Amino acid sequence: MYSISKKINIGPQALIAKNFFSNDEIIPAAVTTFTCCDCGHTNTITIRPYESGFPIFQIYSEDKVLSKTELLRNKMVTETSARMIHFGALTVTDLPTLYFGAQCESCHAKYIAVFSYGEKQPGLTVLNISGVWKYEDSE
Numbered sequence: 001m002y003s004i005s006k007k008i009n010i011g012p013q014a015l016i017a018k019n020f021f022s023n024d025e026i027i028p029a030a031v032t033t034f035t036c037c038d039c040g041h042t043n044t045i046t047i048r049p050y051e052s053g054f055p056i057f058q059i060y061s062e063d064k065v066l067s068k069t070e071l072l073r074n075k076m077v078t079e080t081s082a083r084m085i086h087f088g089a090l091t092v093t094d095l096p097t098l099y100f101g102a103q104c105e106s107c108h109a110k111y112i113a114v115f116s117y118g119e120k121q122p123g124l125t126v127l128n129i130s131g132v133w134k135y136e137d138s139e
């Protein structure tokens, strides 16, 4: 798991085994797999609340990694509704949204995963993985 700081080009979306987790499923971590688009290897991803990921804001701030338009076009995030705007302009299901970079264990193709985590309503904490996309460095 790593952060991304330079411009990237988004490629195809990888297949993920499970993208929605709630309450006990997230403790101590949400665990799922994605299938590499290039080699078909099944990669495990482990997301630990308050530990895994980096704020999605760092991606679209000054279009540093991806522009807001690119994030929206690839359906990685949606525009945050007005009452949840304190979580940032772009989120997944109006909850605090994070991302991380990961490499295929087998062929080392690069991927970006986007997810949100938080209390959807009292007593219901959810973790929603928007998706895992292959990417290439822009330059």
Ligand SMILES: [Zn+2]
Pocket: 036, 037, 038, 039, 040, 041, 104, 105, 106, 107, 108, 109
């Ligand atoms: Zn691979």
